Amino acid sequence: MNVIETRELGKSYGKTWALRDCTLAVPEGRLAALVGPNGAGKSTLMNLAVGLAVPTTGTVTLLGGISATSPAVLHDIAFMAQDAPVYRNLSVADMLHLTKNLNWKFDYAQAKARLADLGIPLKKKTGKLSGGQQAQVALTLALARRPRLLVLDEPLAALDPLARQDFMATVMTAMADDGVSVLLSSHALADLERVADFVVVLGNGELRIAGDTDELLAEHLLLTGPAADADRMAGLLEPVQVKRAEAQAHLLVRTGGVAGEKPVPPGWEAHPVGLEELVLAYLRPTNIKSSAAGSRTELTDVNR
C-alpha cells in the first residue's frame, strides 16, 4: 500500500507554480525524507497531502486511495506544521485535553508518559517552553492520535543538534513500536542521511527524483576521468551531473540497475555515491564548475 500517492499534482498561487506535475508514490512503513532547498515546494506538497491546500491540477490520495481532502482521512494522519505551532497561552496539559477533544483516537496515557520521560512539565504554558520542547510536545500530540501516517514539515529546522537527535529518536521509536509511516521534510540532509529509507527530491517546484534510498544509491556511480574526455563520455552515458575540475571531470551517472553492470571505461575510475552527493546532483543537474560544488550540508536555493 502507498501511504501517499500523487498524480500530476500541481498547485499554483496566482501565476506562480509552487508545485508542478508531480507524480509520486511513497510506500507504507517508510521514513520518507522530502528534501530540497527553501522554496522548492516541500511545504506545498505537505499542505496538499494533509488537505490544508487544494490541488490546482492532479490528485493526491493517502493510505491506499483516500482523497486528501476527505475529512475522514484526518482520523488516520497527523501533521506537524513548520515551527510546530501550538497555542502559546495554553498549558501543555490543556494542549493534551484540546487534542483529545478534537480526535476520536487519543492515547492520553502514552502522551503523558512520554512528556514525563522528556521532563516537560504539564502545567507550563507551551509558549514558555524551549523550541526543542515545543517540537517534542507537538510530536507527542501527533503520535498520541495514533496516526498511520505522520507528516512532519521541517521539524528539525529550529532545533539544536541534541534536540534533533532526541526528536528523531522519538520518531524512530514510534515507527518501530506502532508501524507509523513518516514523511519528513528538511533542507538539511545530514540529519536524515542515516535514517531515511526513502527519499523524495524537490527542486523549483518539480520532482527531481524519488525512490528507495538503497536502490537509488546502488543505481548511481561517480565516474572520475580526464577532463578532455568528459564531453565524449557525457554524450555516451547521459550523466545526471557533470563536474569539471582542472584536469579531471566527475560524471554522476545512473546505471539503470545494479552498480557495476556497465563496464567502467578505460582511463576512468568508478566510486559509489553518498546520498547527499546524489541529492545535490539532482538539484544541480547541469554542467558546473567544481569550485561551485563543495561538500555542504545545507541545500541552498540554487534555482533562484
Added chain:
Amino acid sequence: MSVLTLPAQPGQATATLPVPWQRMLWVTWRQHRGMLIGLTSVLAAVAVFLLIAGLDVHHAYSALTACRPVDSNACAALNSHFNNAYWPMGNTVGIFMNLAPVLIGMFTGPAVLARELETGTFRYAWTQGIGRVRWTIAKLTLLAVVITILAWAFSQLFSWFFDPIMDFEGMSIVASKGVFDTRGIDFAAWTLVAFAIGACLGMLIRRIIPAMAATLGVYLALDLLSWLVLREDYPVAIDTTNASLFNGPSTPSSPWVLRTWTVGHTNWWRYIPASRFWPMQFIESGWLLVLAIALIAATVWLVRRRAA
C-alpha cells in the same frame, strides 16, 4: 475531485463517524474563555452601575410624578433636579448603548479566526480529526449564542434603567433610535450581527486589527442604512386623515410620522403607531438574524475553501 473509490482493506479509514459536536464545548470554552470572561466582566461592571443608578433614577422619578400640586415650587425643583442630574447621565449611557453592539462585535468576532491565521495555529486546528468545517461551525455558533444571550440580558437591564428618562423626555418608543435600538430584542440582534461581521471579516482579512477596523466601518454603514432608509419602509405604517392622533404632547407612545401630504383639501399622514413596536422589532431582528446566519455560513465556506 475524483470519485472516492473504496480502498482495499489496509487502506480503509479507521473511524467513519465524525468527532461529536459536544467536544467543541470544552474546546471553545478553553480557547475563548479569556474573551468571554472579559466581556462578561465589563458588562457586569456596567450592570452594577446601571442597577445602582437605576434605583436612584426610578426613586427620583416616582417622587416627581407623585408631586402635587404640579405647578408648586417644590415640584418645579424636583423637575429641574431630574432634568439636570439624570437626563445627562441617561443620555451618555444611551449613546454608549448604541455603540455597545459594535464594540462587542469588534472585540469578539475578528479574533476567532484571524488569530489562528496570524499565528499559524490553523495548521494544527484544521488537521485534527474533527475537521475544520465542524470546528468552525461549532465555535462560531456557540460564541454567537452566548454573546447574544449576554447582550439580551444587558439590554433588558438598560431598558429598565432608561424607562423614567424616556418617559420624562417624551421619547417615542418607535421613532427614537436611542430607545428602539436598545430594547426588546433589537439590541441582541445588532450584537449578533456585529459578531458575525467581525468573524467573517477576520477570516477574509486574516489579521485581527485591520479586521476590527473593518468591522466598525461595515457595522456603522449597516446601522445608518437601517436607521435612515430601511426602518421607514418596514410594512407597519398606516395612512390616516385623523389629525387628532398627532396633537398631543410627545410621549413614549407617540407615533412616528413618516410623511404628510395633501389630496384636494384633505391632509394625509403616514405614521407608525407606538403599538407596532413589536412588529417592527421582529422585522428588524428577523433580517438581522438572517444576515448573521448568512455571514457565519459564508465564514464556514471561506474556511472550507481556504488554501494554505
